[in-house]
Amino acid sequence: MNGKEGGHIVQRFDAQLGSLKDLVLEMGRLVLQQVRDAAQALEEGDTGLARQVVHRDRDINTLDMKGQELCLELLATRQPVASDLRFVMAMSQAVNNLERAADETKKLGYVVSRVYGENDLQPIPSLFQDARHMAASAVELLEDALEAVEELDVDKAVAVVQGDEQLNEAFHAGLRRLATFLFEDPRNVRHVIEAVFVLKALERVGDHATNLAEFVIYAVKGKDVRYVKAEHLSSGFLDAG
Amino acid sequence: MNATMGTLSDAATGVAGRADAMDGLRIRNFSGTVGEVTVANPRMRTRGVDVYYGDKHAIKNVTLDIGSNEVIAMIGPSGCGKSTFLRCLNRMNDTVEGCRVTGHITLDDKDVYDRQMDPVVLRAQVGMVFQKPNPFPKPIYDNIAYGPRIHGIAASRAELDEIVESSLRRAGLWDEVKDRLDQPGTGLSGGQQQRLCIARAIAVSPEVILMDEPCSALDPIATAKIEELIDELRQNYTICIVTHSMQQAARVSQRTAYFHLGDLIEVGETTQIFTNPRHKLTEDYITGRFG
Numbered sequence: 001m002n003g004k005e006g007g008h009i010v011q012r013f014d015a016q017l018g019s020l021k022d023l024v025l026e027m028g029r030l031v032l033q034q035v036r037d038a039a040q041a042l043e044e045g046d047t048g049l050a051r052q053v054v055h056r057d058r059d060i061n062t063l064d065m066k067g068q069e070l071c072l073e074l075l076a077t078r079q080p081v082a083s084d085l086r087f088v089m090a091m092s093q094a095v096n097n098l099e100r101a102a103d104e105t106k107k108l109g110y111v112v113s114r115v116y117g118e119n120d121l122q123p124i125p126s127l128f129q130d131a132r133h134m135a136a137s138a139v140e141l142l143e144d145a146l147e148a149v150e151e152l153d154v155d156k157a158v159a160v161v162q163g164d165e166q167l168n169e170a171f172h173a174g175l176r177r178l179a180t181f182l183f184e185d186p187r188n189v190r191h192v193i194e195a196v197f198v199l200k201a202l203e204r205v206g207d208h209a210t211n212l213a214e215f216v217i218y219a220v221k222g223k224d225v226r227y228v229k230a231e232h233l234s235s236g237f238l239d240a241g
Numbered sequence: 242m243n244a245t246m247g248t249l250s251d252a253a254t255g256v257a258g259r260a261d262a263m264d265g266l267r268i269r270n271f272s273g274t275v276g277e278v279t280v281a282n283p284r285m286r287t288r289g290v291d292v293y294y295g296d297k298h299a300i301k302n303v304t305l306d307i308g309s310n311e312v313i314a315m316i317g318p319s320g321c322g323k324s325t326f327l328r329c330l331n332r333m334n335d336t337v338e339g340c341r342v343t344g345h346i347t348l349d350d351k352d353v354y355d356r357q358m359d360p361v362v363l364r365a366q367v368g369m370v371f372q373k374p375n376p377f378p379k380p381i382y383d384n385i386a387y388g389p390r391i392h393g394i395a396a397s398r399a400e401l402d403e404i405v406e407s408s409l410r411r412a413g414l415w416d417e418v419k420d421r422l423d424q425p426g427t428g429l430s431g432g433q434q435q436r437l438c439i440a441r442a443i444a445v446s447p448e449v450i451l452m453d454e455p456c457s458a459l460d461p462i463a464t465a466k467i468e469e470l471i472d473e474l475r476q477n478y479t480i481c482i483v484t485h486s487m488q489q490a491a492r493v494s495q496r497t498a499y500f501h502l503g504d505l506i507e508v509g510e511t512t513q514i515f516t517n518p519r520h521k522l523t524e525d526y527i528t529g530r531f532g
């Protein structure tokens with residue numbers, strides 16, 4: 001079952017679609033944990049946890065390959081059409097986006113290692129104050145996006161797309177604060193650059209969560225909304241022929 | 242077809258009136274078909290067509306344009322009326338005992354069921370290829386030459402030779418049979434026989450070619466050759482194909498029509514039908530959820 005009512009005559013097809021979704025959700029839970037751990041490592045300057053995040057990226061890569069194989073197998077053996085085809089395409093894109101979101105958390109892990117590892121830098125934790133809020137938002141967006149995938153829930157997906165706008169605003173506000181900081185004391189340039197990496201990575205996690213949500217909308221409604229402004233995503237728009 | 246004229250007015254006046262019913266682009270879709278039933282450049286038009294076999298209502302109020310140089314695929318579960326609808330287009334149903342067709346069908350704006358219309362001429366203009374290849378048990382040459390002869394199309398033997406060759410070439414069969422035109426068509430392989438039947442249809446210069454599950458008896462290679470041929474033929478002809486293979490419909494057609502229990506449920510661009518059908522019955526059928 002891909003979440004729609006009424007199964008296929010060939011039940012094995014339903015089972016395959018179901019495993020594909022399970023894989024996406026499993027991968028999603030791992031990525032979510034990566035974001036949480038990376039944020040915590042940053043918050044606490046925990047280089048051990050940061051190393052774990054970097055290390056665990058391999059598990060996600062493995063799931064990425066498995067997911068793409070499952071999609072390929074479904075396309076080759078079932079020749080899905082209509083909502084089934086859209087579902088398989090959406091899950092393939094979801095897997096891809098989760099893998100890339102995980103790459104962003106790996107980048108966060110590297111920043112923590114550079115800033116809090118053994119080097120001559122004196123950490124300035126206050127530079128990461130925006131990261132805390134942004135990480136919380138990114139986690140929430142990803143959680144909601146995964147729920148939207150699980151239930152193929154368009155309303156939740158729309159909420160994620162719209163919610164990402166706030167994360168983007170937080171990102172730009174954070175950049176402005178970092179710029180101010182740099183003007184005040186240009187000697188902090190290395191710190192500021194690391195902080196920019198952090199904000200950028202978190203902003204990207206939000207983008208990937210948004211992509212997940214957009215592919216849920218595509219799977220259910222058959223509409224490509226990637227280039228539609230978030231405020232236009234009304235149900236009227238989505239249901240129009 | 243005796244009842245045609247009267248019944249058309251009956252069917253039309255209640256809803257739109259006849260002028261409206263035949264006005265291509267403004268046609269009202271009384272039947273509730275989802276999707277655009279009309280096209281800008283129709284070759285054939287059907288309006289409010291019903292078909293009965295005795296009491297059995299096999300086609301229900303179907304309105305649909307067949308566009309020039311398009312391949313339109315008819316899909317739907319067995320018994321939904323695909324073949325019945327196809328046979329209306331060249332009046333093959335006239336020959337079926339107890340079959341009654343009402344409504345309006347035109348070919349190039351000429352009433353197909355008009356008293357003046359000679360069904361034999363019509364069937365040359367709207368040719369047909371069947372599920373089981375049915376060459377005559379005669380030489381390959383005569384299979385092709387038969388139609389041009391009875392329709393008096395060729396003035397001389399040389400002209401006839403030319404028609405035979407060009408028809409076989411268009412059907413992609415010439416190179417395979419040019420050295421054995423005197424041998425029976427029935428001696429060819431299934432795929433070759435089917436292409437021979439297509440060549441036979443082409444020989445009388447049709448405008449429309451109807452194909453009823455033309456590949457269901459063929460292997461994948463022979464099927465691919467027919468599909469390639471269909472794609473080439475589209476340059477010169479309009480093709481209306483009934484197929485039970487959804488993949489085939491997706492591969493060969495530009496528009497797809499989905500029938501269900503005699504109703505035309507949905508029609509649309511083939512890509513749209515196979516990626517985002519609008520009617521649940523279409524969706525359930527093409528995704529294999531049909532119970």
Ligand SMILES: Nc1ncnc2c1ncn2[C@@H]1O[C@H](COP(=O)(O)OP(=O)(O)O)[C@@H](O)[C@H]1O
Pocket residue numbers: 294297299317318319320321322323324325326337338
């Ligand atoms: N000659 C006939 N006499 C009576 N009923 C027929 C005849 N031909 C077809 N039917 C009935 O009409 C319906 C549509 O048949 P058909 O057009 O052959 O369907 P399809 O081609 O979609 O399988 C079916 O219920 C079939 O049993």
Ligand SMILES: [Mg+2]
Pocket residue numbers: 323324325453483
């Ligand atoms: Mg049939």
